[in-house]
Every structure is written in C-alpha cells, then in structure tokens.
Amino acid sequence: MPNVQRLNTPIVPPLAATPVAGPLAPQTPVSPLAAAESLPYESPDSARLGSARGQALPSVSLDQDPPTWSAATKAQIRRGFQQGLQQYGISPQELGQVLKRYGISSLDITEETIQNPAYADEFDRIQQELDRRLNHPTLRSLGQGRAVSSDGQFGKGSVQAVAALRDALRGEPIELKVTPIEQQTRTGCYRTVEAMLYNVLHQKDGSPEAYTEFDTRDRIRDQDMANDQVYVASSENASGRVSVQRDRSMLMLDTVDEELEAGRPVIAGVSYRKQNGKEYNEGITDHFVLISGRGYDEAGTYYTFQDPANGKTHQLRLDPSTGRLSGKGDMVGTYDVTLVQKATSTESATLERYQKMGKVLFSQGERSAGIQDLQMMLTAMGYDTKGTTGAYGNGTATAVGNFQQAHNLPQNGGSVDTHTQASIKSTFQEHMQANPNQVMFRRNQNTPQIGELQKILTRLGHSTNGTNGAFGPGTERAVKAFQTAQGIPPSGHIDNRTWLALLAAAES
Incomplete structure (x- = not known):
C-alpha cells in the first residue's frame, strides 16, 4: 500500500479574527x-x-x-x-x-x-x-x-x-510521499509526472528501480497507463485564463479526493496565465503536474502538487465559489487546472506484477555490446533473435517476450529489465552445463564476447595475437592449447564446456 500520511491538523482552522473555543477535530471525508x-x-x-x-x-x-x-x-x-x-x-x-x-x-x-x-x-x-x-x-x-x-x-x-x-470541506488533511522528479526535456512534463505517479503506485518511489521520464512507457503496458480523465476547462481567453464549469469542477474534486484517499496521486493538466507580459501558452492545457496531498489553512482549502519543471512542491488553491484550482508553480504566471487524470489499472494482481519489474536496460531501437551478449545467449537457448549484431530490433523484442513468458516474468513491450537480464544469464549458465558440446564461437567470427575470452586466454599464457574480438588462426591455436591443458578434445572451437572452463580458470 502506498505511503499515506494523515496530518493531525484541523480540517478548517478558524481565521485569527474569528476565535472558537478550542481546535476543531478533523472529520471523515464521508460526512465532514x-x-x-x-x-x-x-x-x-x-x-x-x-x-x-x-x-x-x-x-x-x-x-x-x-x-x-x-x-x-x-x-x-x-x-x-x-x-x-x-x-x-x-x-x-x-x-x-x-x-x-x-x-x-x-x-x-x-x-x-x-x-x-x-x-x-x-x-x-x-x-x-x-x-x-x-x-x-x-x-x-x-x-x-x-x-x-x-x-x-x-x-x-x-x-x-x-x-x-x-x-x-473535502475531508481530512492528507499527504502522500512522492519523490519529486525534474523533467530533463522541454516537453517531458507529462512523462515525468507519469513516472512519479507509477513510482508511488508500484512502490518504486525512491528505489534504484524507480521509473524515469525516459523509461516509464517502455516498462508499463499501454492499457495500464493513466487515461481516465475529467476535463474541467471549456475555453481560454487571450490572457490564458480558462473558463470552468462548476459541475465539472466538483466532479474533478471528487475524483482527486477519491484517489488521494486511496493512496494514489493524480495527474493534473494546467494552463498558464500571462504574467508581466510573459506567456508560455500551448493551448488550453500547457503543462502537467502531480497532485499529492490536501490540506487547510487560514486561506481555505489547498492541494499540494509536484511540479516537474524544477522538481519542487507547491499548492493549488480551491476557489469555493467556482471549484477552480489555481496556484503558482515553477513556470511563469498562474496555473489553472484544466483536467485531472487518474491511474487506470489498480487491481492487486496488476500492481504485484509491476512491483516485480525491474529497471529497463535495453529496448527496441538501441544498439550495444550488452544487447549482443543477450542475443547470443537467447539464440543459443532457442529464442531466435534474428541476428546477433547488437541491434535491438523486432526479432530481439519477440525473443525477449517469449523468454519472459516462458519464465513467468513481467512483459513490458519486449524490453529487457534488470530481472529479465538476471534470469537470462542464470538460465544460460544452466543451459551451458546441460549442453557442453554446443559450439558458441568459431574461426572468422568477430564479437565483443570473443574479445573478452581472448583476454582470458592471454592472461592464462595462451597468446591469441590480439584481443580485438576477431577469431583468427592465433585465437584458434590458443583455444586448442587451452583445451589440451584442460583435458578437452582440442577442436579449436569454443563450445560451452570450453567456455565454462575458461571462466572457471579466470576466477581461480
């Protein structure tokens, strides 16, 4: 359950000039x-x-x-x-x-x-x-x-x-624990608040596996993303001031309160208003923030929010007469809330699945030696990646998804997270032991993995005439010499038995 902090302060503190006999005890949100x-x-x-x-x-x-x-x-x-x-x-x-x-x-x-x-x-x-x-x-x-x-x-x-x-009177004061995240790109506000929302929802807030502006959508399925919206603003004037409908505003407030009481922050779209002639206006909704709490003071009811523009916490004030929420944030001018959006999938099974998901390491469109390592291991285990070039394409995404399904791992769009990577490596170790004669590398291949094995052979006294990853005659001679020393038939190829022996020798 997300961390919900209930504040021991009165729901409606009296104004200084209007004394009452003692503080007012907080009321329940059902019947304040x-x-x-x-x-x-x-x-x-x-x-x-x-x-x-x-x-x-x-x-x-x-x-x-x-x-x-x-x-x-x-x-x-x-x-x-x-x-x-x-x-x-x-x-x-x-x-x-x-x-x-x-x-x-x-x-x-x-x-x-x-x-x-x-x-x-x-x-x-x-x-x-x-x-x-x-x-x-x-x-x-x-x-x-x-x-x-x-x-x-x-x-x-x-x-x-x-x-x-x-x-x-919106209910007891409440504040959810949210670690602010500052957006890194000019248009990254929405994905940043989405990351903050799902960090709380999936209990990853402040952890090494926390979502970021750049990987949230790679790690969460589209149908589990926030898309349940309540629109409040109907139009906007030349100064950026939006018109709101009171009935829609009350529905918005009810939605926000319901989510906060359940321990879930709420995404809010806001419009900027001009200030000192400056304006950043991109339509009715110009920016996104995350509402994370509710409270009261002499000026009335307010909602706290996290602003990704600079990663700071501010307040939106409730206008009781109109239901409008407005406040000052990290950007220029005054914010008016135009819409709110809550998380979609909140059932326990979905939350548990995402809690088991790690941080995304590799996704489609990327290229790296680490991806090439995984492609080699997946291909050896029968999950065809359609190539082992280090380029993460559709073939690799399909192979990763099949592996995740076979090993009961969360599937997140074919991406590889920390848990999937660890499972691939441990499963491949078992595969190598069960298939000692499977050839992994041979002459005329060129991969980073071969380069690492060349370094091990060289340290063990078997010169490969270079450690650039190219499997040439020098590497073949070194492999045969190592195999002979280990009592392995000297084929000159690196099979699983030879590979495991090299790793064991390197550790010793």
Whole structure:
C-alpha cells in the first residue's frame, strides 16, 4: 500500500479574527459536517449571542433598535432563501452546521430566523465572515474569490456562499510521499509526472528501480497507463485564463479526493496565465503536474502538487465559489487546472506484477555490446533473435517476450529489465552445463564476447595475437592449447564446456 500520511491538523482552522473555543477535530471525508452541532462556539463580539442552538439572541442588549422589515421585504428574503436551498442543494440544517463548523456562528438558520429583523446584525456579521473566507487575499492574488455583500438579509446570495464553504470541506488533511522528479526535456512534463505517479503506485518511489521520464512507457503496458480523465476547462481567453464549469469542477474534486484517499496521486493538466507580459501558452492545457496531498489553512482549502519543471512542491488553491484550482508553480504566471487524470489499472494482481519489474536496460531501437551478449545467449537457448549484431530490433523484442513468458516474468513491450537480464544469464549458465558440446564461437567470427575470452586466454599464457574480438588462426591455436591443458578434445572451437572452463580458470 502506498505511503499515506494523515496530518493531525484541523480540517478548517478558524481565521485569527474569528476565535472558537478550542481546535476543531478533523472529520471523515464521508460526512465532514457530522459533528458540527456539538462543537463549542464563542462569539467574536463582546456580547454572547446565545446558547449553542442560537435561541437567546433576541435577549441580547443592542446599542440601537433592530431594523423593521415590511411584509414584502420578509417575503422577498424568504423567496430568495428557498430558491437558494433548491438551487445549491443544501438544507437549513446544513447551513447551520457549516457556519458552526467554520466557527462563524451558532445561530440556527430557519425560515423563521431569516425573517426576524432582530437577527439582522448577526446576519450582517455572518456575511462579513463569509466574505473574508470566500474573498481571501490569497484567493484574490490568484484571480479567484467572490465578494459577499453584507446587508443583514440572509437570502439567496448568503445561501450560495454557505453552500460554497460546504463544498470546500473535502475531508481530512492528507499527504502522500512522492519523490519529486525534474523533467530533463522541454516537453517531458507529462512523462515525468507519469513516472512519479507509477513510482508511488508500484512502490518504486525512491528505489534504484524507480521509473524515469525516459523509461516509464517502455516498462508499463499501454492499457495500464493513466487515461481516465475529467476535463474541467471549456475555453481560454487571450490572457490564458480558462473558463470552468462548476459541475465539472466538483466532479474533478471528487475524483482527486477519491484517489488521494486511496493512496494514489493524480495527474493534473494546467494552463498558464500571462504574467508581466510573459506567456508560455500551448493551448488550453500547457503543462502537467502531480497532485499529492490536501490540506487547510487560514486561506481555505489547498492541494499540494509536484511540479516537474524544477522538481519542487507547491499548492493549488480551491476557489469555493467556482471549484477552480489555481496556484503558482515553477513556470511563469498562474496555473489553472484544466483536467485531472487518474491511474487506470489498480487491481492487486496488476500492481504485484509491476512491483516485480525491474529497471529497463535495453529496448527496441538501441544498439550495444550488452544487447549482443543477450542475443547470443537467447539464440543459443532457442529464442531466435534474428541476428546477433547488437541491434535491438523486432526479432530481439519477440525473443525477449517469449523468454519472459516462458519464465513467468513481467512483459513490458519486449524490453529487457534488470530481472529479465538476471534470469537470462542464470538460465544460460544452466543451459551451458546441460549442453557442453554446443559450439558458441568459431574461426572468422568477430564479437565483443570473443574479445573478452581472448583476454582470458592471454592472461592464462595462451597468446591469441590480439584481443580485438576477431577469431583468427592465433585465437584458434590458443583455444586448442587451452583445451589440451584442460583435458578437452582440442577442436579449436569454443563450445560451452570450453567456455565454462575458461571462466572457471579466470576466477581461480
């Protein structure tokens, strides 16, 4: 299971100017308002506003007489209140719970109280507190925030504001352990965050076998890559500011929270906004980051993210009014989240298979002496690589895949990882012992392996007239001399028996 760190901090810390009696205990993400009614509450005003149920307010001594509202005004407030309840999907009981949960007020919000002018001052204060939270300077610095008017009348706008605060309660603070990776190429942001995601998912984070920007797609099957996306942004203006749909934003937040609670980071696409006339704009989605945590502070709800641009950690701020996530990252300007993308295959069998996979060493399109070694061993064991030139082509990929399948090894697109390489070498050792007369090298061949054997023969006192890998008459004479000394029939070819004897002599 990925490393999930749950933070022992309150879900919604109160603003400094809005004291409550003691810290608010973290709530579960399933029902963050469940314990709200039992929370102690201390009014920020000098006068006590009443009991925990908010029923004693009319007895408070006020400096001036409360306003009087006409029947028409009360009816207008009531209609707006009812419209707000229906439009924003919140009940009067929830309104009161949210206000208590944030330490704003203990007043019961009902059709009776909202039409009672004796509560106008309290409603005015509630509206001011809502404005401070929904229009916080940190949000405004990101182009977020929503002003809440304070007129002492708790109508549709006030219901909308409280509903926004309710939606900002996203669950307990949580932070996943993610080792940041800095992208090495200009366009490598997506593959870099993909590597960070699967390092956590496959328990390779911080290990020598960790995925990188360059090998993740060679090591993970396409059908197991992240492709479950939720799009949020619908358009973008000239300054790079995206338009978001609130229903899509809430679906995005639900997706992010569900994944974080399951111990899985989430890939997020972001758009840059212009800053100081500078812009790096490549469309609605310009860059990718990895969301790895969720928390709360005085400015509200934030999500931590890893930015591959410089490999640093930053915060995306939640605008409760719109559901928009925005923040500052390693690149110029402000980031707006345009989409989120979660891992696809998370069933235990798939995860276990990838946990057993090592770091990719060789893939198609590459050429090296190490590949030539593997080709020689695979071919000798009956896995035809269609040549032993050191070039990793389709034939080698097919042979590697067949070997992996036969030995119950994870198959990753025909690439050779550390586990596959070790298995090929150990299996070939067994093959050599079982097939001592199989000829591996003979005159007129030229390979790096022959060069290594020439060095061994030379150190043992059998000159090959060079160690360049070319099997000529000098090497043939040296092989015969070594075979005679070892009691092996002097064929002049290097068969498995001779090869094993050379390796044993070199070690001794």
